[in-house]
Amino acid sequence: MNILILSLYHPELVRGGSQQIAYELFESLRGQENLNVTLLSAADSNAAALFKSGARITGFDNRPGEFLFLNDDYDYTWQKSSDPLLTEAYVEFLNLLKPDIIHFHHFIRFGVDFLTLTRKTLPRAKIILTCHEFLTICAAEGHMQRLNDGSLCTRPSAVRCHQCLPEKSPEHFFARRLWMQSHLSNVDVFTTPSQFMIDIFAKAGLPREKFHHIGNGLKPRAPKHQETPRPRNHFGFFGQMVDAKGLHILLDAVTILRAGNFENFKVEINGANLNFASPARRSRIETFLAAEAAREVQNVTVNGAYHPEDLASRMARIDWCVVPSIWRESFGLVISEAWTYGRPVIAANAGGPAERIRDNIDGLLFPLGDSRALADTIKRACTEPGLWDKLTAGITQPPDHNAMAEGFFELYRK
Amino acid sequence: MADSPETRKASSASFDEESYLRFNPDVRAAVAAGHFASGRDHFERYGKAEGRQTKKLSNQLRDRVIATGNLDAPRPRPKNWACSIDSVMISPAGGIFFTGWVDDYLEILDSIDLYFGEWAISFSGAGIARTRRPDVEAARGLAPRHSYGFWGFTAAGRTLPSGPCSVVIRLRSGTEASLMIVAEFLSDLELRTTILHQIETANYFGPPAFEAAHSFGPAIGAQITAFNKILAAHAIKTPYAERFGDVKPHYKGSIIVCLHGNLDAIFVQQALFSQQPDIQDFEFIYVCQNPEQAESLLNEARHSAQIYGLDQTIILLGANAGLSAARNLAAQYANSDRLLFVSPAILPYDQNFIVQHTQVLENAPPEQTALFSVPLFYDDGSLMHGGIYFELDMMPRFETGNMAETILLRPEHYGRGAAPDTAIFLRPRPVPAISGAFISAHRAWFEKLGGFSTDYVLGGYEDADFCLKSLGQGKPAWLHGAKLFHLEGAAKPGAAGTINRWLFTKTWGEIVQKDLLGPAPKNPVFR
Numbered sequence: 004m005n006i007l008i009l010s011l012y013h014p015e016l017v018r019g020g021s022q023q024i025a026y027e028l029f030e031s032l033r034g035q036e037n038l039n040v041t042l043l044s045a046a047d048s049n050a051a052a053l054f055k056s057g058a059r060i061t062g063f064d065n066r067p068g069e070f071l072f073l074n075d076d077y078d079y080t081w082q083k084s085s086d087p088l089l090t091e092a093y094v095e096f097l098n099l100l101k102p103d104i105i106h107f108h109h110f111i112r113f114g115v116d117f118l119t120l121t122r123k124t125l126p127r128a129k130i131i132l133t134c135h136e137f138l139t140i141c142a143a144e145g146h147m148q149r150l151n152d153g154s155l156c157t158r159p160s161a162v163r164c165h166q167c168l169p170e171k172s173p174e175h176f177f178a179r180r181l182w183m184q185s186h187l188s189n190v191d192v193f194t195t196p197s198q199f200m201i202d203i204f205a206k207a208g209l210p211r212e213k214f215h216h217i218g219n220g221l222k223p224r225a226p227k228h229q230e231t232p233r234p235r236n237h238f239g240f241f242g243q244m245v246d247a248k249g250l251h252i253l254l255d256a257v258t259i260l261r262a263g264n265f266e267n268f269k270v271e272i273n274g275a276n277l278n279f280a281s282p283a284r285r286s287r288i289e290t291f292l293a294a295e296a297a298r299e300v301q302n303v304t305v306n307g308a309y310h311p312e313d314l315a316s317r318m319a320r321i322d323w324c325v326v327p328s329i330w331r332e333s334f335g336l337v338i339s340e341a342w343t344y345g346r347p348v349i350a351a352n353a354g355g356p357a358e359r360i361r362d363n364i365d366g367l368l369f370p371l372g373d374s375r376a377l378a379d380t381i382k383r384a385c386t387e388p389g390l391w392d393k394l395t396a397g398i399t400q401p402p403d404h405n406a407m408a409e410g411f412f413e414l415y416r417k
Numbered sequence: 418m419a420d421s422p423e424t425r426k427a428s429s430a431s432f433d434e435e436s437y438l439r440f441n442p443d444v445r446a447a448v449a450a451g452h453f454a455s456g457r458d459h460f461e462r463y464g465k466a467e468g469r470q471t472k473k474l475s476n477q478l479r480d481r482v483i484a485t486g487n488l489d490a491p492r493p494r495p496k497n498w499a500c501s502i503d504s505v506m507i508s509p510a511g512g513i514f515f516t517g518w519v520d521d522y523l524e525i526l527d528s529i530d531l532y533f534g535e536w537a538i539s540f541s542g543a544g545i546a547r548t549r550r551p552d553v554e555a556a557r558g559l560a561p562r563h564s565y566g567f568w569g570f571t572a573a574g575r576t577l578p579s580g581p582c583s584v585v586i587r588l589r590s591g592t593e594a595s596l597m598i599v600a601e602f603l604s605d606l607e608l609r610t611t612i613l614h615q616i617e618t619a620n621y622f623g624p625p626a627f628e629a630a631h632s633f634g635p636a637i638g639a640q641i642t643a644f645n646k647i648l649a650a651h652a653i654k655t656p657y658a659e660r661f662g663d664v665k666p667h668y669k670g671s672i673i674v675c676l677h678g679n680l681d682a683i684f685v686q687q688a689l690f691s692q693q694p695d696i697q698d699f700e701f702i703y704v705c706q707n708p709e710q711a712e713s714l715l716n717e718a719r720h721s722a723q724i725y726g727l728d729q730t731i732i733l734l735g736a737n738a739g740l741s742a743a744r745n746l747a748a749q750y751a752n753s754d755r756l757l758f759v760s761p762a763i764l765p766y767d768q769n770f771i772v773q774h775t776q777v778l779e780n781a782p783p784e785q786t787a788l789f790s791v792p793l794f795y796d797d798g799s800l801m802h803g804g805i806y807f808e809l810d811m812m813p814r815f816e817t818g819n820m821a822e823t824i825l826l827r828p829e830h831y832g833r834g835a836a837p838d839t840a841i842f843l844r845p846r847p848v849p850a851i852s853g854a855f856i857s858a859h860r861a862w863f864e865k866l867g868g869f870s871t872d873y874v875l876g877g878y879e880d881a882d883f884c885l886k887s888l889g890q891g892k893p894a895w896l897h898g899a900k901l902f903h904l905e906g907a908a909k910p911g912a913a914g915t916i917n918r919w920l921f922t923k924t925w926g927e928i929v930q931k932d933l934l935g936p937a938p939k940n941p942v943f944r
Contacts, residue, residue, distance in 0.1 A: 081684070119691075119725070177902075
């Protein structure tokens with residue numbers, strides 16, 4: 004079987020959940036017999052030095068089966084490119100490879116219209132699209148969180164989308180829906196990392212029968228370190244410091260706890276990309292961190308960006324992993340990572356985290372966006388005897404990348 | 418100033434000492450004081466030059482004005498009278514445009530003359546558009562309610578040298594002012610844009626559409642349409658055309674789309690129409706009137722051809738020719754007998770449009786398919802268009818003291834905003850007109866009617882104009898039963914819409930008023 008996996012970026016060039024999962028799938032499948040697996044990762048100006056004059060698709064760092072799609076021209080409004088030379092190069096690539104399976108682990112930087120192009124080029128191939136968020140039905144970065152009031156969106160429509168992004172007319176969103184549907188009609192199978200996503204896609208008019216839930220799986224990480232008895236009052240945030248990840252909710256909770264004279268806890272922030280946060284959120288976070296740095300005794304420290312290899316030591320320093328996202332996380336890879344290192348997770352009760360975490364069994368859930376409730380949960384985590392031990396004992400290790408690959412392979416074979 | 422013989426005769430022969438002293442009590446007092454020997458002495462020395470009254474009226478007819486001097490002689494400027502010329506603009510095709518203001522509240526503007534080194538032109542006050550000028554009103558304090566502003570335009574039809582210009586603004590009383598200005602030399606397109614901007618931004622005391630229409634009437638409207646026609650003809654003179662996909666000798670239909678600056682339509686429409694069964698029997702013809710978009714458009718076309726595999730011709734124009742000229746030009750590139758004029762905002766309602774369109778052509782009598790449209794729907798699901806009928810708007814004008822009315826035709830869509838299944842608006846039937854957002858026309862009939870009129874500026878009303886031409890030739894437009902979305906937003910008609918509405922009313926007002934008014938017109942074709 005000839006399999007082509009398309010990935011938004013290469014995880015070695017740009018870190019991110021969807022490309023990490025695509026790569027782990029690629030690594031798992033290529034070890035199997037009778038499978039010819041190719042990875043085509045999009046690259047843009049983030050990897051400008053890797054562009055070669057006149058080339059649109061090149062290899063990647065002498066790695067067999069790994070290619071880069073060099074695309075520095077992309078329209079995020081319509082999710083498409085306009086460079087016909089890129090289109091021609093992709094068609095030629097398909098015709099040389101003749102894959103039986105084309106698995107889009109995102110269409111960003113290729114274009115959603117590449118689904119139609121793939122169907123036209125290889126009419127008999129099976130096209131699979133893994134939805135890592137709701138970009139096909141939500142123009143607000145696929146978060147399905149209403150920008151006008153912060154509430155979770157349950158039903159996209161021309162008017163409601165216009166309310167989120169008022170610079171675009173309702174007609175634009177109506178056309179966007181038809182445009183997306185026209186290309187998505189070429190997809191044979193959709194997969195989502197969480198079950199709840201299927202309901203939302205189905206409500207938005209996509210065919211429920213084409214959807215399958217396959218959870219994300221990670222390669223086993225370094226073994227869990229040796230635990231030593233200590234107070235379980237260290238909390239860690241792992242992820243990008245963008246609005247959707249809800250770091251501000253955690254910082255607000257810190258403020259609330261201190262206002263209640265509870266200061267016996269530590270928060271470590273692991274992540275970067277604050278520059279991608281909205282100006283208002285960025286300013287708020289920067290103001291908090293500046294004030295924190297000036298305090299004699301600090302509750303919050305910032306460790307900065309991290310690589311997968313850093314996770315073992317970063318996780319060892321904390322007791323609880325906090326996922327305060329204000330949107331419905333589609334899966335929550337950080338939950339898997341935390342569990343790998345035996346860290347129970349405190350998360351907002353929506354989306355993938357709510358689906359995966361069993362409240363009071365292997366983690367704690369709090370109402371999404373509610374910093375006061377998070378403060379209460381943190382205080383409870385710090386003070387309730389035996390809670391950490393109980394929840395840690397309740398953790399079940401998530402399926403690894405091979406289990407995920409087996410799930411996808413089942414779909415390929417059907 | 419020397420006396421005319423008549424004045425001298427009247428002065429000496431008919432001088433009446435007693436009347437003079439009666440009319441001029443200050444003179445009587447001066448004579449009594451010995452400053453003058455007599456009233457006549459004062460008259461000869463001062464009174465005549467001062468225009469003092471000399472004649473008694475007691476023997477004249479009552480209740481009428483008696484001329485006691487030369488009423489038509491040039492007058493000195495009234496106190497505080499003022500005027501200004503703001504700009505004079507010339508373009509290569511002979512467009513001449515000027516703006517300014519004049520205080521002619523008491524004495525009506527007679528003419529404005531422009532004198533250049535090698536040519537001159539005089540504009541009649543009656544043909545000059547008048548506008549409100551809040552800046553002048555403010556500067557002149559408690560100014561009366563009066564349109565001080567003016568602007569004028571004419572299309573001379575030949576290149577004229579620009580440069581320093583002497584402007585003479587003359588009132589009917591003969592009062593005049595000479596002003597100097599250096600005329601700007603603009604491209605024809607820039608001048609058209611300037612004129613449209615002037616129309617769009619002008620201030621009026623009354624409703625702008627009617628006030629503007631009133632100002633177009635005597636001269637300017639015809640001059641603008643003539644100028645636009647020159648520009649349109651020039652814009653389509655040297656088109657660039659490139660074909661993508663196959664070139665079949667004959668298609669079932671040619672889908673003609675004139676892009677309005679936004680290139681989204683080319684890929685969104687093709688993505689959706691490419692899902693229609695039998696679409697391979699149709700070709701697309703896109704016209705782009707913005708040369709700055711040439712590269713992007715050709716890239717999009719090539720990109721789309723690879724993805725959707727539809728045959729298409731791209732026509733690039735060097736300038737905006739307007740919708741009529743662009744559509745007429747595109748029709749010449751069509752390889753079919755059926756022309757489908759489609760707005761970029763049109764999208765298929767479902768996957769059956771092409772099949773249903775073919776069924777209409779196969780099943781309906783030819784006279785019902787020479788020119789037809791279909792129900793169009795908004796993005797919100799409601800009906801947008803079920804044919805067009807005409808209403809008449811009237812507005813009185815009091816500006817000059819004479820009450821006169823301005824009339825304008827108003828096209829209205831049958832069923833606009835109705836529930837999508839409102840059968841009365843969806844049934845196949847002849848209608849007074851159809852929306853240009855989608856027009857299916859038999860090519861021979863389209864050509865026989867001479868295509869869309871290029872009198873209309875840029876776009877608007879040429880669709881209704883075309884339908885009334887067809888009706889006049891014996892074939893009304895029809896509405897048939899396929900469906901399309903028309904994602905028409907909240908765009909305002911703009912200045913071109915204002916002038917086109919005036920032109921449409923001028924062209925068809927009488928005929929429409931006769932038996933085409935209202936949703937149920939008297940014309941037997943629609944009964």
